[in-house]
Every structure is written in C-alpha cells, then in structure tokens.
Amino acid sequence: MILSVVRNWIDAEAEHKLYLSNIIKKFILTIESACGPQRAGRMECYYFVKDVEKLVLSHELKDILLSIDVFKEYKRKAGVISDMFVKEVERVFNYKRFTVKGPKWNAYALCWKSKARICPYCNHAYAFTVQSESGDFRPTLDHFFFKDEYPHLALTLYNLVPSCSSCNSSLKGEVDFFKEKHLNPLFDVENIEFYLSAGGAPSELDEAIQNRRIDVLVKAKAVKECSQSENSLKTFAINERYETLSMEAVDFYLAKKNYDEAALNTQFSFKFDETALLRFDRANYSRYLLGKMYADIYDALSR
Structure with a gap:
C-alpha cells in the first residue's frame, strides 16, 4: 500500500x-x-x-x-x-x-x-x-x-x-492478507517512503542526478519498520516497479530544484506559480499518478 x-x-x-x-x-x-x-x-x-x-x-x-x-x-x-x-x-x-x-x-x-x-x-x-x-x-x-x-x-x-x-x-492473486499481514489502504496510515539513490557516496547524489547517471534509481522503504510494510513492498513489487520509473523521478527532482533556484533569484520581477510549473500540487499529491513519489522527492529538497 x-x-x-x-x-x-x-x-x-x-x-x-x-x-x-x-x-x-x-x-x-x-x-x-x-x-x-x-x-x-x-x-x-x-x-x-x-x-x-x-x-x-x-x-x-x-x-x-x-x-x-x-x-x-x-x-x-x-x-x-x-x-x-x-x-x-x-x-x-x-x-x-x-x-x-x-x-x-x-x-x-x-x-x-x-x-x-x-x-x-x-x-x-x-x-x-x-x-x-x-x-x-x-x-x-x-x-x-x-x-x-x-x-x-x-x-x-x-x-x-x-x-x-x-x-x-x-x-x-490469492495471497491471504489475514494470515500474512499487509498495510490496509482503507484503515492504515501511509508508511512507505520513496527516495533517490546512486551507486556512489550520498554526497555525490545531486551530481549524479544532474548528470543523469544510469545508476540513479528510485527506491522505496518503510518509514517505520513493520512486517505489514515489508510484506506490502514485496507482494506489490514496489521497488522493482519503481526502479523502472527512475526517469520520471529524476525529471521531477530537476524541475523542483530548478524552480527553487529561479524563485530565489531576485533579478526576476514576476511571481512563479509552483503548481503550474511543476504540474504538481504537493497538498493534493494523492490525486496524481506517482504522487507519493513526487511528494517525497519534493519534501527531501525542501528540508
């Protein structure tokens, strides 16, 4: 979930x-x-x-x-x-x-x-x-x-x-969620977080993304460790599926970073509309395809 x-x-x-x-x-x-x-x-x-x-x-x-x-x-x-x-x-x-x-x-x-x-x-x-x-x-x-x-x-x-x-x-398929506990979308809070990773040291991540290195991948993990989260990641093949979406993750990372830099540039006299430029509203992330992944990347860049 x-x-x-x-x-x-x-x-x-x-x-x-x-x-x-x-x-x-x-x-x-x-x-x-x-x-x-x-x-x-x-x-x-x-x-x-x-x-x-x-x-x-x-x-x-x-x-x-x-x-x-x-x-x-x-x-x-x-x-x-x-x-x-x-x-x-x-x-x-x-x-x-x-x-x-x-x-x-x-x-x-x-x-x-x-x-x-x-x-x-x-x-x-x-x-x-x-x-x-x-x-x-x-x-x-x-x-x-x-x-x-x-x-x-x-x-x-x-x-x-x-x-x-x-x-x-x-x-x-026929996995028994009563016997093998999983996160339940209708009752549980969200506990899966996405992040970008590269083969080198963490300090090299931004450079790897800027250069669009092929070893930059999007990954998912449980925010708080629990068997329900781990089972959900495994059953729905979340990491395997999202690795194929690394291009979308990198594109969003670069768009958000470029927006932040432009918004801080005092030479511009006009106001930027972040939602329009990113085509993403952080407050309503659940309405978008890949919205949770984008929200987590957004938050990581906003820290």
Missing part, C-alpha cells in the same frame, strides 16, 4: 448497507418461512449469517477481523459438511451478481462513489470510473481479505479496495 484511502466509501455507505442488509434479511426470511428439510450446510449457514450480520455490515476493521474468526469456527464445527457450508455462504454473499450492470446498486454504482483516483497499492495506475454512451469501465475491486477464503466478506464494503488489475490479479 502506497496511499491511504481511509473512509474512501463514505458517500456509498448508506446505499451499500441497505443493499447488503436486504440480501441478509431475504436469506434469513427464506429459511425461517421454509417447510421441510434443508440442504446440508444450509442451516449452519443460517445460524452463521445471523451471528455475523452486524459484523459484515460494519465499517470497523475489528468487526471484520472478528467475523473471520467466527467463520473459521463455524467451518471447523461443520466437519464433514464444511464444504457444503462454505458453498451456502458463497450463495448468500454472491459477488458475481453484484458485478452485473443494471439499474440497481452494483459494483459500477459503488465505484462511481469512490474517492480514489489512483490505485492505492501502487500509485502508478488509475482507479477511477467512467460512464459513457460508448461503454463503462471501473477499477477492479480487490477483496483485501480474499473472498474465496472468506466468502462472507465478498460484499462487505470496507473489504473492497479500488485497485488496478496488475496489483489485484497479477501480483496479489
């Missing part, structure tokens, strides 16, 4: 809660009004859904984590019919149905209300939604806690991270 998008879904909370609560209520009513025997695993699913209803509707991480513990315990107690129990849970929290376009609440309507423009996992791919006469497209919704492993969270709002397909499918 590069960007924090805490409360990303604040504008969608009411509508999504109504959508999900109606699904749960319909399932519970169906079971309670049914006559005769039920499919194996269905009654276990019924009791489970009643137990976790408030948890899966919650916007709190502690409740989401608690629901996973409850699910694992139900699955354990189901024994030989555990697979059937899981299938019933998947039927209730049907994510595929949610992704179908239509006039009602669905993944497209949800993504339209997302506040994130950029994939928070990598910060170098867009994650916005477009609706047009030619067609619609939206970001992929990553299930932070893998829906195939925890199917009851398939529709939980704060388990859905708007992301790019490279991060969601190519890199994350």
Whole structure:
C-alpha cells in the first residue's frame, strides 16, 4: 500500500448497507418461512449469517477481523459438511451478481462513489470510473481479505479496495492478507517512503542526478519498520516497479530544484506559480499518478 484511502466509501455507505442488509434479511426470511428439510450446510449457514450480520455490515476493521474468526469456527464445527457450508455462504454473499450492470446498486454504482483516483497499492495506475454512451469501465475491486477464503466478506464494503488489475490479479492473486499481514489502504496510515539513490557516496547524489547517471534509481522503504510494510513492498513489487520509473523521478527532482533556484533569484520581477510549473500540487499529491513519489522527492529538497 502506497496511499491511504481511509473512509474512501463514505458517500456509498448508506446505499451499500441497505443493499447488503436486504440480501441478509431475504436469506434469513427464506429459511425461517421454509417447510421441510434443508440442504446440508444450509442451516449452519443460517445460524452463521445471523451471528455475523452486524459484523459484515460494519465499517470497523475489528468487526471484520472478528467475523473471520467466527467463520473459521463455524467451518471447523461443520466437519464433514464444511464444504457444503462454505458453498451456502458463497450463495448468500454472491459477488458475481453484484458485478452485473443494471439499474440497481452494483459494483459500477459503488465505484462511481469512490474517492480514489489512483490505485492505492501502487500509485502508478488509475482507479477511477467512467460512464459513457460508448461503454463503462471501473477499477477492479480487490477483496483485501480474499473472498474465496472468506466468502462472507465478498460484499462487505470496507473489504473492497479500488485497485488496478496488475496489483489485484497479477501480483496479489490469492495471497491471504489475514494470515500474512499487509498495510490496509482503507484503515492504515501511509508508511512507505520513496527516495533517490546512486551507486556512489550520498554526497555525490545531486551530481549524479544532474548528470543523469544510469545508476540513479528510485527506491522505496518503510518509514517505520513493520512486517505489514515489508510484506506490502514485496507482494506489490514496489521497488522493482519503481526502479523502472527512475526517469520520471529524476525529471521531477530537476524541475523542483530548478524552480527553487529561479524563485530565489531576485533579478526576476514576476511571481512563479509552483503548481503550474511543476504540474504538481504537493497538498493534493494523492490525486496524481506517482504522487507519493513526487511528494517525497519534493519534501527531501525542501528540508
């Protein structure tokens, strides 16, 4: 995770809660009004859904984590019919149905209300939604806690991270973020910092950048050491990906340094507009592709 998008879904909370609560209520009513025997695993699913209803509707991480513990315990107690129990849970929290376009609440309507423009996992791919006469497209919704492993969270709002397909499918895949902790864009603060490095001594860095030496690379590290940050750097191949973006980092470094020098030159009688010249607003870095990298370079030059 590069960007924090805490409360990303604040504008969608009411509508999504109504959508999900109606699904749960319909399932519970169906079971309670049914006559005769039920499919194996269905009654276990019924009791489970009643137990976790408030948890899966919650916007709190502690409740989401608690629901996973409850699910694992139900699955354990189901024994030989555990697979059937899981299938019933998947039927209730049907994510595929949610992704179908239509006039009602669905993944497209949800993504339209997302506040994130950029994939928070990598910060170098867009994650916005477009609706047009030619067609619609939206970001992929990553299930932070893998829906195939925890199917009851398939529709939980704060388990859905708007992301790019490279991060969601190519890199994350089926990594279990419950067992292997990672930074969560929807709950955690930012803890990844970018910096420029060259092969020589640190004192030679500015000269290396000025001369655009090929050994100048952009790197990422955790501000505060923690396993979540290290796992995020590794899973999303942040250092490997950003090394290929060293040219953009060097260009920004030089632009910012040239601007600072020009702004200090008293021979100029006109006022410089930093945002216009750099094409970057430090205060709104999260709105830009590579914005976190640019912000960290900006801050390093401003010290």
